[in-house]
Amino acid sequence: MIMYFTKGFLLLHTLLVLLLPQFDALQDTLTSSKPIRDGDLLVSNGETFALGFFTPGESTNRYVGIWFYKAPEQPVAWVANRDNPITDTSGVLSIDLHGNLVLYGEDQKKSIWSTNIVTNSNDSIILAQLTDVGNLVLFLNETSEVLWQSFDYPTDTFLPGMKLGLDRTTGLNRILTSWKSKDDPGIGNFSFILNTNSSSPELFLYKGNILWWRSGHWNGIGWSGIPTLSSNDSVMYFNLFNSEYETSTVWGLRYPGASLFSRLVLNGSGSIHRFVSAISDQEWDILGTVPLDRCDNYGKCGAFGKCQIQNGTEFECTCLTGFEPRSPSEWSARNATSGCVKKHGGGIRLQE
Ligand SMILES: *[C@@H]1O[C@H](CO)[C@@H](O)[C@H](O)[C@H]1NC(C)=O
Ligand SMILES: *[C@@H]1O[C@H](CO)[C@@H](O)[C@H](O)[C@H]1NC(C)=O
Ligand SMILES: *[C@@H]1O[C@H](CO)[C@@H](O)[C@H](O)[C@H]1NC(C)=O
Ligand SMILES: *[C@@H]1O[C@H](CO)[C@@H](O)[C@H](O)[C@H]1NC(C)=O
Numbered sequence: 306m307i308m309y310f311t312k313g314f315l316l317l318h319t320l321l322v323l324l325l326p327q328f329d330a331l332q333d334t335l336t337s338s339k340p341i342r343d344g345d346l347l348v349s350n351g352e353t354f355a356l357g358f359f360t361p362g363e364s365t366n367r368y369v370g371i372w373f374y375k376a377p378e379q380p381v382a383w384v385a386n387r388d389n390p391i392t393d394t395s396g397v398l399s400i401d402l403h404g405n406l407v408l409y410g411e412d413q414k415k416s417i418w419s420t421n422i423v424t425n426s427n428d429s430i431i432l433a434q435l436t437d438v439g440n441l442v443l444f445l446n447e448t449s450e451v452l453w454q455s456f457d458y459p460t461d462t463f464l465p466g467m468k469l470g471l472d473r474t475t476g477l478n479r480i481l482t483s484w485k486s487k488d489d490p491g492i493g494n495f496s497f498i499l500n501t502n503s504s505s506p507e508l509f510l511y512k513g514n515i516l517w518w519r520s521g522h523w524n525g526i527g528w529s530g531i532p533t534l535s536s537n538d539s540v541m542y543f544n545l546f547n548s549e550y551e552t553s554t555v556w557g558l559r560y561p562g563a564s565l566f567s568r569l570v571l572n573g574s575g576s577i578h579r580f581v582s583a584i585s586d587q588e589w590d591i592l593g594t595v596p597l598d599r600c601d602n603y604g605k606c607g608a609f610g611k612c613q614i615q616n617g618t619e620f621e622c623t624c625l626t627g628f629e630p631r632s633p634s635e636w637s638a639r640n641a642t643s644g645c646v647k648k649h650g651g652g653i654r655l656q657e
């Protein structure tokens with residue numbers, strides 16, 4: 306349990322449950338007159354997701370996030386102020402005069418986080434609703450026009466129904482970025498990006514700006530490098546949209562609401578896991594992982610290097626026979642990206 310609820314919230318919640326009919330007790334919508342304070346919760350209408358303030362791991366900082374409400378361990382799927390923690394319980398998330406979702410801490414003059422959209426809708430009513438797929442949607446009540454949604458700004462988690470990739474009409478590119486550590490949801494070193502530059506899109510995993518792993522191209526069924534982890538089956542579906550409007554990829558559950566939870570997470574050391582859990586389960590199971598193993602990383606052992614997982618902790622890269630590391634110092638630091646070169650002073654040369 307990484308969540309922390311104030312006594313005030315528990316008391317308030319108990320009172321609400323006692324005083325009001327059950328369907329009024331859980332709110333899924335934020336209005337300009339009803340902000341969310343630290344300790345309050347928004348709960349989606351099927352009670353799959355909750356939004357509120359949380360403290361990750363061993364940290365003492367407070368963040369606004371969305372987490373699985375009824376699943377084991379209540380894992381966090383999205384974080385608003387990931388690089389701007391609040392250090393106390395003064396946080397308030399509200400809709401401001403301009404229709405933006407804004408997060409304030411102690412200092413009421415300087416916002417900690419905001420959706421930063423420009424609206425020219427003076428008198429319209431703008432609401433923020435947490436939907437049952439885990440998307441926080443800011444919209445005009447009159448027209449249902451979506452102004453902003455958390456699915457467009459993923460953190461480390463790719464949820465069913467979410468899109469990764471480029472919206473060509475707005476220029477928005479949705480990517481995953483790892484947490485710094487389990488105690489810090491700040492932007493870490495790994496990113497998972499749909500490369501939309503070529504006519505044949507491909508998923509790239511980067512460590513900083515080094516290409517770490519690639520999925521292979523979309524072959525119409527799945528990603529060619531991980532066919533068993535990306536093709537339609539009886540539980541999940543996968544798709545790629547590639548048009549003048551967007552280049553994006555999506556995955557989802559065939560039977561949403563069937564009490565099955567699932568999420569794809571880029572962890573702090575660059576592993577991507579697909580987790581599943583049923584509503585009655587006590588834990589999450591890992592359904593698939595990429596990169597598949599240490600040799601699966603892109604260009605792992607460089608030119609003229611080969612990769613083979615050794616027993617134990619040995620380095621998995623070796624040079625082909627007759628070759629040696631181009632940079633012995635990098636090699637001894639287990640960085641083989643500059644590969645191997647032909648050995649000098651080998652037998653052949655002596656015979657010249
Ligand atoms: C919004 O309200 C302000 C002040 O009442 C007014 O000056 C402005 O023209 C209005 N904008 C729109 C788009 O209605
Ligand atoms: C949103 O619009 C509906 C009708 O479309 C109305 O019943 C509801 O009261 C409005 N919500 C708010 C908060 O104004
Ligand atoms: C990210 O990479 C830099 C450079 O390699 C390293 O100093 C830093 O500790 C890394 N950060 C995390 C959160 O792993
Ligand atoms: C795609 O092209 C743009 C512009 O040339 C570049 O900034 C970006 O890094 C490229 N993306 C990838 C994934 O190669």
Ligand SMILES: *[C@@H]1O[C@H](CO)[C@@H](O)[C@H](O)[C@H]1NC(C)=O
Nearest residue numbers: 525526527537541542543544
């Ligand atoms: C996979 O399932 C999705 C959703 O049902 C569908 O749109 C897509 O065409 C399917 N892909 C294949 C290769 O059948």
Ligand SMILES: *[C@@H]1O[C@H](CO)[C@@H](O)[C@H](O)[C@H]1NC(C)=O
Nearest residue numbers: 486487572573574575576594
């Ligand atoms: C990421 O996943 C890998 C593979 O399961 C694991 O070895 C590693 O400890 C994980 N890293 C973090 C930061 O959780």
Ligand SMILES: *[C@@H]1O[C@H](CO)[C@@H](O)[C@H](O)[C@H]1NC(C)=O
Nearest residue numbers: 612613614615616617618619
């Ligand atoms: C790893 O070690 C086990 C037992 O020590 C041995 O049977 C196996 O052949 C080794 N595998 C490799 C790839 O060296």
Ligand SMILES: *[C@@H]1O[C@H](CO)[C@@H](O)[C@H](O)[C@H]1NC(C)=O
Nearest residue numbers: 512515632635640641642643
């Ligand atoms: C490995 O070495 C290459 C070439 O010198 C360098 O560009 C890269 O940053 C190094 N990679 C890591 C993970 O340190």
